[in-house]
Amino acid sequence: MxxxxxxxxxxxxxxxxxxxxxxxxxxxxxxxxxxxxxxxxxxxxxxxxxxxxxxxxxxxxxxxxxxxxxxxxxxxxxxxxGLDLLVELTRTGVVPPVRILRDIVEMRRSVGTDAARLCADRAKNEQLDLVATAVDRYPVGECPFEELILIDRAFWTAIVDGSGNLAYRLGLNTIVAAIEEIGAIHLTGFPAELADRDAHVALADRIVHRDAAGAREHAEELLGRIVAALGD
Structure with a gap:
């Protein structure tokens, strides 16, 4: 070779x-x-x-x-x-990029949806405070896409940490790294999702009020938008 x-x-x-x-x-x-x-x-x-x-x-x-x-x-x-190889796959091109993107956002939806449910169910009060603080950072008006990415990452990190699931936390790291490697701007529907402050506030409200079923439903709808967009 x-x-x-x-x-x-x-x-x-x-x-x-x-x-x-x-x-x-x-x-x-x-x-x-x-x-x-x-x-x-x-x-x-x-x-x-x-x-x-x-x-x-x-x-x-x-x-x-x-x-x-x-x-x-x-x-x-x-x-x-293992899952850590996902980032390497994005670099080599052995798997079509559109396939990797679809799989990443489907995994993101699955992890985020269940993490929101678990966070509402078993997070400590101080962890719920972190979720509430993180969601307040979403801007009311326009905001640079790069800044929105950081805000969104902090929000979901607070949720996943509140879920208490270590595997989900490591999965989140992999998802973030893979999206960074591919380029978040290439994810159809991603900018619109991040800019939807009301949807994130509604999700945080369900979590803070320990409505596990409602949190799961809101997270699935929110994170499912980009899955549907890529499917189209």
Missing amino acids: PLTPISRTAISDAVFAQLVDEILSGRLVPGDPLPAERELAESFGVNRHAVREALKRVQQSGLVRIAQGGNTRVLDWRDNA
Whole structure:
């Protein structure tokens, strides 16, 4: 496989990125052996320590299996990788961007809807105060899109933290990172959703008053708009 020599200081990161790209692009398929550390180091033009560190990360991502004293073989990422690989998928183009966008916003709706329900049901009073404070930041009038993104992130972070679900919190981080990688401006309907202050205030009101069913309903409607827009 053709590899590009690397001359950066943080070389293990670059080695990791190239190996991931080789696998996700399909140039390395499940079952393929990777070259030995020495050969990889020579191809990349780096030391073996950098290659070893990169391989550990590739293994942790579920993309390869490193056998003691044997070959490092490529795994099928669809069967073995975790949610953290989503950001890498947005970079490689192995999955059509429209498919990734659709899947991301569907996941966002699912996580946000249930997090709103859980937050209303079991958040501590101080966490509900954070939700109320966060929703007050949504502007009444026009606001730069970049600022709206930060306001919206703080609002949903407060809700997810209030849900007490660690998996949802990590999922939120992945969703945010993937949207940043693709570019939020490409999400049809996203600017209109963020600018709808009344809808966010209504959702926060349900959560603060511990109306779990109402919070779930409002969140599903609000987050479902962008899902419908992409579907159209």
